[in-house]
Amino acid sequence: MIARASQLFLPTLRDDPADAEVASHKLLVRGGFIRQVGAGIWTYMPIGWRVHQKVVQIIREEMNAIGAQEMLAPVLTPAELWQATGRYDLPVVFKLQDRSGRQFVLPMSHEETFAFHGKELQSYKQLPQAWYHFGTKERDEPRPRGGLLRVREFIMKDSYSFDRDEAGLDESFRKHAEAYGRIFERCELEYYEVEAESGEMGGKDSNDFLAPGAGQNYLVRCENGDYAADIEAAHGVPAPATFPDPLDAPEEVETPGMRTIEDVSKFLQVDARATAKAMPVVVDGKIVLALIRGDDRLDEAKLAAVLGQFVRPAHPEEITEAFGASGGSIGPVASPVPVLADEALREGQYVVGANSDDRHLKGVQAGRDYEADFADLRRVKEADACPQCGGQLTIEQAIEIGHIFKLGTFYSVPFEAKFLDEDGTEKPLVMGSYGIGPGRVIAAIVEQHHDEQGIIWPRSVAPYDVHVVALPGVEEQAHEAATTLDAAGLSILLDDRDARAGEKFADADLIGLPYRITVGKKTLEDGAVDLRDRATGNDRRVPIGSLGEAF
């Protein structure tokens, strides 16, 4: 097909929009792909929607290839469905009422709705099933940002698998993971499948697909390529500490006014890595002392994974009341509250607060001088070693483009979505859920495929294959060239606007179709046109007669 730029709704902008920070946001707006309607609310304009449809079609083909069945569930959803699982109370869920006060939800995902339909599955003979749709999701995000990176309304491909048992779920999960890999490869995305936190979806195992680029997630990777994880789930091997000579028992020392690790380690001439810092937190109204190595940062997500969702730092008054000392001077020895220590502290002797202002203890050893539960609490740092091979870890921003969950029976039990198994017993369906946001995929592609001039679309998702630039005076010949390419099965954007060459070239670079053909008097004298590869910038002169075979 041939689209004429003179007729298209394709408003390109010369300048970056004032409110854009990340490359994908700037380029998609400038290139006339998307426009903002409100915070986190976007319209896809014609060429942006074409890209979206290309991504959707790739996803659709790969989902169908693993036997998943496409359907469509509604956006407007009776609140009862969400009350059944308790997700009704999540703050990110949009709620509304109809005129007679009936309550509804605008869903952020469709586990409830699909589990509701799962009730019609009756027998193990019907299993496994996998259903999906491209549905509009609504999220009352506390803070939308970054163009398409984090929005309040978006289309998501979400699929739901129904199996007899855990083994079946494992298989459905694996098939989805493989399909996701094929989808992202076809979109020419660099991506990593990593273990993730399950967030508010319920259930247990979940993997994220992270694409390096801008984005809200932090991807930890080993230089040797054998380890990748989201920072909230990542493990790193901390650099070893240099310990002073061991002591037979803790020794109390005066540390006047020393409240920070930096102060204490400098004052006592001790490696900061041979100190421990104590962070009192409150969960369920009780104080717990979280203990990590002095040079580490507490990872709130990991702490919450151990202690529960509602952990908060203790207030200064709570600390003083419990420990009889202020925040910078507390420690695990004779702690009045349970101690939860980071794994790094199992071995070695550390300097810790003495639970008395202006005093610290040297030579404190876990197990000998205090009792603690151990867990991985520390945030991974760049200096850490890879847990697999000891290689150097790197941390980079990444976009979460897909997330797959093993839900188990979290949804099927409240909905009583049961089936009769081969042994004649009734069992709850074992479910999985699997999401991909095409909008985020598009943003990730642009983050990974652009230059100073604009976007460089992979051919698989480009809105058109070829940008035919008609220079003044040869509009007829340009149209003929476009017709030839169209007949050869390519999709064409024909720039037939009454504009200058420089402007058309700049727009072509910005819009980023894989190929550009320039039809101008200069080369037409030789019966040829120029063919430029957007990615490499290389030009080729192609005789008009063989245009159809040039691709």
Add this chain to the structure above:
RNA sequence: CGGGGCGUAGCGCAGCCUGGUAGCGCAUCCGCUUUGGGAGCGGAAGGUCGCCGGUUCAAAUCCGGCCGCCCCGACCA
């Protein structure tokens, strides 16, 4: 929800401090000249200055309230 910033023509901005006929660049429309990397000249159109209230002879400008948007944090697929 905490901190910071912004709201003036389609887009990017100045004007506000020190109140007095609303401006610049790009884009748009008309004409002429130009035409292979965002042209030149001439003419034109386009604005309830986010909203409401207050002060004042007079408010884009000062004061109060509200709304919207962006960034950082909290939170989050």
